[in-house]
Amino acid sequence: xxxxxxxxxxxxxxxxxxxxxxxxxxxxxxxxxxxxxxxxxxxxxxxxxxxxxxxxxxxxxxxxxxxxxxxxxxxxxxxxxxxxxxxxxxxxxxxxxxxxxxxxxxxxxxxxxxxxxxxxxxxxxxxxxxxxxxxxxxxxxxxxxxxxxxxxxxxxxxxxxxxxxxxxxxxxxxxxxxxxxxxxxxxxxxxxxxxxxxxxxxxxxxxxxxxxxxxxxxxxxxxxxxxxxxxxxxxxxxxxxxxxxxxxxxxxxxxxxxxxxxxxxxxxxxxxxxxxxxxxxxxxxxxxxxxxxxxxxxxxxxxxxxxxxxxxxxxxxxxxxxxxxxxxxxxxxxxxxxxxxxxxxxxxxxxxxxxxxxxxxxxxxxxxxxxxxxxxxxxxxxxxxxxxxxxxxxxxxxxxxxxxxxxxxxxxxxxxxxxxxxxxxxxxxxxxxxxxxxxxxxxxxxxxxxxxxxxxxxxxxxxxxxxxxxxxxxxxxxxxxxxxxxxxxxxxxxxxxxxxxxxxxxxxxxxxxxxxxxxxxxxxxxxxxxxxxxxxxxxxxxxxxxxxxxxxxxxxxxxxxxxxxxxxxxxxxxxx
Amino acid sequence: xxxxxxxxxxxxxxxxxxxxxxxxxxxxxxxxxxxxxxxxxxxxxxxxxxxxxxxxxxxxxxxxxxxxxxxxxxxxx
Numbered sequence: 065x066x067x068x069x070x071x072x073x074x075x076x077x078x079x080x081x082x083x084x085x086x087x088x089x090x091x092x093x094x095x096x097x098x099x100x101x102x103x104x105x106x107x108x109x110x111x112x113x114x115x116x117x118x119x120x121x122x123x124x125x126x127x128x129x130x131x132x133x134x135x136x137x138x139x140x141x142x143x144x145x146x147x148x149x150x151x152x153x154x155x156x157x158x159x160x161x162x163x164x165x166x167x168x169x170x171x172x173x174x175x176x177x178x179x180x181x182x183x184x185x186x187x188x189x190x191x192x193x194x195x196x197x198x199x200x201x202x203x204x205x206x207x208x209x210x211x212x213x214x215x216x217x218x219x220x221x222x223x224x225x226x227x228x229x230x231x232x233x234x235x236x237x238x239x240x241x242x243x244x245x246x247x248x249x250x251x252x253x254x255x256x257x258x259x260x261x262x263x264x265x266x267x268x269x270x271x272x273x274x275x276x277x278x279x280x281x282x283x284x285x286x287x288x289x290x291x292x293x294x295x296x297x298x299x300x301x302x303x304x305x306x307x308x309x310x311x312x313x314x315x316x317x318x319x320x321x322x323x324x325x326x327x328x329x330x331x332x333x334x335x336x337x338x339x340x341x342x343x344x345x346x347x348x349x350x351x352x353x354x355x356x357x358x359x360x361x362x363x364x365x366x367x368x369x370x371x372x373x374x375x376x377x378x379x380x381x382x383x384x385x386x387x388x389x390x391x392x393x394x395x396x397x398x399x400x401x402x403x404x405x406x407x408x409x410x411x412x413x414x415x416x417x418x419x420x421x422x423x424x425x426x427x428x429x430x431x432x433x434x435x436x437x438x439x440x441x442x443x444x445x446x447x448x449x450x451x452x453x454x455x456x457x458x459x460x461x462x463x464x465x466x467x468x469x470x471x472x473x474x475x476x477x478x479x480x481x482x483x484x485x486x487x488x489x490x491x492x493x494x495x496x497x498x499x500x501x502x503x504x505x506x507x508x509x510x511x512x513x514x515x516x517x518x519x520x521x522x523x524x525x526x527x528x529x530x531x532x533x534x535x536x537x538x539x540x541x542x543x544x545x546x547x548x549x550x551x552x553x554x555x556x557x558x559x560x561x562x563x564x565x566x567x568x569x570x571x572x573x574x575x576x577x578x579x580x581x582x583x584x585x586x587x588x589x590x591x592x593x594x595x596x597x598x599x600x601x602x603x604x605x606x607x608x609x610x611x612x613x614x615x616x617x618x619x620x621x622x623x624x625x626x627x628x629x630x631x632x633x634x635x636x637x638x639x640x
Numbered sequence: 641x642x643x644x645x646x647x648x649x650x651x652x653x654x655x656x657x658x659x660x661x662x663x664x665x666x667x668x669x670x671x672x673x674x675x676x677x678x679x680x681x682x683x684x685x686x687x688x689x690x691x692x693x694x695x696x697x698x699x700x701x702x703x704x705x706x707x708x709x710x711x712x713x714x715x716x717x
Contacts, residue, residue, distance in 0.1 A: 125672035129665060158699045161674040241676055270694045270701070271651075271685040385703040389691040397705060398692065487705030489669060492694070494701075 066149045068116050069108060069224065070140060072169070073153035074162050075122030076378075076493040078181045080104070081211040081502065082153055083119040086221065103139070110224065124161075126168045131422075140174070149227040150174045151220070156186035156193055156208070157494070159252055163244045170202065171234055175227035178206040179220055184213070185496070190255035198251045203230045212499050262495055269382040270492060279386050282379060286370045293366035294445070302358045306342055314340055314349065330530050334579075344579045352526040355446070355575050356519060361511075363445035367409055368510040369503075376498030376506075380405070381490055388488065394474025395429045395481065396421070397488040407434040409441050410514065411603040415610055425483040429474060431607060432619045435599040436626060437470035439570075442518070446574035447591050454584040462592050465630065469596065473626070517602060518569070525568040529561070529576070538564075552628065553593065554635040555586055566594045568601055589634050597627040642716060646683065646693055647709040654682045655714035662711040674698050675712070 071086075073079045087106025104119040120139055121132035128134040140150070152169055154162040159180075169176050180193060199206040205223045209216030235243055268274040314332065318340075321328055332340065333347030340347075342354035374380055380402055388398030400421060407414025411434055418430045439447070439462075451458040478485075532538050538561050546557040553559075558580055566573035577590055598620070599607065608616045643658055657679050660667040670676065675697050682696040693709035695702055704712070 125668075127668060127672065129669045129672065160698045161700050164672060164674070241671075241674075241679075266701075267684065270687075270703070272687050272691075275685075275687070381703070385687055385692045385694060388703075388705065389688040392690075398703075487708045488692070488703070489673070489705065489708055490703045491673065492701040492703055 065147060066110070066115055066225065066227075067147040068118065068143050068149075070118050070120055070148060070150045071153060072120045072136060072140070072150055072165070073122065073181075074124055074155065074165060075491065077122070077153050077155040077162065078211050079122060079153045080119060082151075082179060082181060082209065082217070082220075083117065085211050085214055085217045087117050103135070108221070110221065123165065125165055126172065145173055145175065145229070148175065149224050150176050151179055151224070151227075152176050153179045153181050156180045156183050157189055157191055159191070159193060160244060160248050163247060164240060166202070167235070167240055167243065170204065170230040170232055173229045175229055176204045177220070177223055177227045178202065178204060179216075180206060180208040181211055183208045183216070184210045190257040192253040192255065194251045194253070198247070201247055201250060203232060204228070212502070266495055269379070270385060272386075275382065275386050279383055282374070282383075286374065290363070290366045290370050291448070293369070294362040297362035297365070298358065302362060306354055306358050310353075311340055311342070326534060329534055330527065333530070343575065346526065346530065346576070346579070348523060348526050348530070351575060352522050352572075355571050356522050359449055359575075360442040360445045360518075360571050361515075363441050363448075364409070364514050365507070365511055367441045368514075369507055371405060371409060372503055372506045372510070373498070376496065376503060378493040378495050381492050384488075384490065385492070391474075392485075393478065394433070394471070395478030395485050396426055396474070397485060399488050399490060400426065400430050403430055404434060404438060407438040407440070408444075409510075410517075411435055411438065411440050411599055412517070412606050413513075414438065415603065415606050418610065422486045423483065425481055426485050428611060428615055428619070429477045429481070429485075431611060432477065432622060433470050433474055435603055435607060435619065436473060436596050436623055437466045439466060439595040440600075442569070442571035443574065443595060446571045447595075450574055450578065451584070451587055451591060454587070458584055458588050461588060462595065465592050465634070466595055469626065469630065473622070521569055521600075521602070522572055525565065525572050528568075529565060529572075533561075548628070552635065553589055553631040555590055556580060556582070559586075559590055562590065563593065563597065566600070567598050567604075570594055570600055585638050588638070589631055592634065593627055593631050596630055597623060599623075643713050644716060645710045646681075646695065646704065646712040646714055647686075647706060649683050649714055649716065651683050651685045653716060654680060655716040656680050657712060658715045659713040660711060661713065662708075666708065666711065670708075670712070673702060674700055675702065681714070 071079055071083055083104060083106065086108050103121070106117050107114045108117050118139060120136040123133040123136045125133065126137055128137045150169060152166050154166065166176070166178060180195065186193065195206050195208050205226045207216055207220045207223055209220055211217065269278050318332060331347050331349045333345035333350050336344050340350055342350055342358065345351055384398035384401050386398070387401050391398055391400050402420065403414050403417040406417050414434045415431045418427045421427050421430060447462055448459060451462070541564060542557050542560050545560045549555050549560050550557055559577065559582070562573045562576040565576055573594055574591060577587060582590065598604070607619060611619065649655060657675065657677055659677065660670060675681065679697060684694040684696055684701065686693050690706045692703045692705050695704065
């Protein structure tokens with residue numbers, strides 16, 4: 065009786081795709097190692113029974129030399145071997161390396177079914193595998209699949225019940241690779257293929273000169289593409305909807321509103337020249353939805369599309385090795401670029417994914433750098449919307465300041481903190497072109513995650529601000545902080561409201577700067593400060609959970625010092 | 641025959657691994673990824689002076705941090 069099915073395999077073998085084919089549960093599947101440290105579970109209908117399927121983290125062996133491997137090994141021990149089936153997923157294009165885990169599973173007596181995935185790609189690359197022979201040599205069922213198209217999955221499901229311990233004789237560990245060599249010779253046939261364009265590009269991206277040129281190109285094109293798509297959505301879809309449909313609706317509503325008192329202030333906000341101004345009115349029904357859906361969501365969607373695409377193609381590990389040199393000086397290694405890139409979308413997943421870094425020291429440096437120097441997409445979208453009209457100089461300036469901060473801060477932290485940062489050892493996957501459906505799925509989950517997190521906070525935030533403003537409660541804080549805000553940063557005292565709101569949401573905070581009528585320089589300083597100073601509340605909570613209270617306090621102190629220093633220096637050095 | 645580390649080897653050259661220095665943990669991590677004593681590897685590139693080394697071992701491409709590469713000793717012609 066099979067009570068549980070486990071999926072196990074090396075990183076980058078398409079395990080998560082097989083999982084979602086088997087269970088119908090949609091999971092995020094990525095093309096870089098380390099993302100499936102969180103375990104996904106689903107159910108497979110097998111005959112009359114529903115059996116739980118567990119997707120184990122990608123692992124190279126059963127020896128548990130890393131955290132992910134430890135998790136996989138301990139999960140496999142949950143049930144007696146007679147009550148489970150283990151589906152071992154292999155990348156057909158790289159049978160040799162994948163077989164180590166297979167032999168270990170067989171040696172340990174697990175009931176195994178082998179799923180030779182990516183068979184179409186193997187054929188494309190001139191790799192032919194004799195399935196029947198492999199089945200005979202290993203004496204366990206072998207099924208060839210292509211999970212992306214779904215071929216072979218039905219057969220795989222049918223053969224799960226055949227899973228049984230293999231009768232092969234046990235081999236000492238040192239003999240395993242020799243044995244694998246013998247197996248490969250019997251079952252694998254390689255045809256010589258000329259280098260395809262894809263392989264040439266794969267090679268070029270890991271060489272210093274061509275790699276850097278490609279990286280610069282990829283980053284530039286991605287950046288342009290994200291802006292192009294986001295602005296397209298804003299101009300063609302969201303702005304027309306807000307201005308031509310939503311505004312007339314709201315205006316009709318306000319006609320019946322005789323007395324413009326507390327509730328009017330709360331829901332609609334202030335009328336600008338007798339009209340609703342989505343950017344300035346600051347009502348729960350006006351500015352709140354406009355900032356989230358009209359200014360931020362288009363950027364979030366196009367950013368995550370681009371990031372997911374780069375992830376699934378397999379470009380990110382290549383970027384990681386190119387940046388290893390620089391990141392090393394900051395006490396990190398190349399792989400830290402992945403949390404940083406995720407942080408550009410939203411700091412929360414960025415900081416959560418610092419878990420892929422091995423040491424506590426690296427995680428502290430990466431989290432601090434992300435929360436201080438990496439602006440999230442909502443904040444960037446608002447900076448573009450606001451500073452863009454003063455020219456690219458100011459927008460570029462914000463990035464320049466933040467980028468320099470990351471470097472300086474990393475250099476200092478690397479010197480000041482004890483301990484060392486481990487070296488990296490990373491497999492570089494081949495380029496793969498993700499099926500659009502998988503990409504769409506991932507995008508859907510990321511956007512959904514963003515909306516669930518952002519929308520309630522924005523609505524409650526705007527509501528809270530309005531109540532505080534209505535009862536003039538901000539005047540107290542304004543009075544206290546006026547010397548810093550005015551004296552050091554050169555900002556009008558009212559800007560304190562925006563900086564405080566930044567703790568709730570950065571995008572709303574930038575929106576609050578609009579009615580103040582700031583000069584380009586003041587706006588530049590305020591936007592930069594919003595990026596550096598306290599992260600929003602969601603990030604703050606994640607920092608607390610990930611770092612613990614002591615390191616959180618350390619990070620916060622660093623943040624405050626940096627904010628005051630940067631704000632002061634910018635105010636003193638910039639011309640009006 | 642001479643023995644040099646993977647970090648010292650020139651890009652584009654092939655060699656056979658003769659030894660992996662450092663703890664057994666590193667050796668077994670590398671072994672699990674298909675990099676072990678006796679295996680022939682091709683060094684694809686070296687990013688920067690003290691940057692990572694990219695190798696091809698079997699059909700896999702691997703990137704090794706500089707100090708790991710310095711611990712992998714290769715026999716070259």
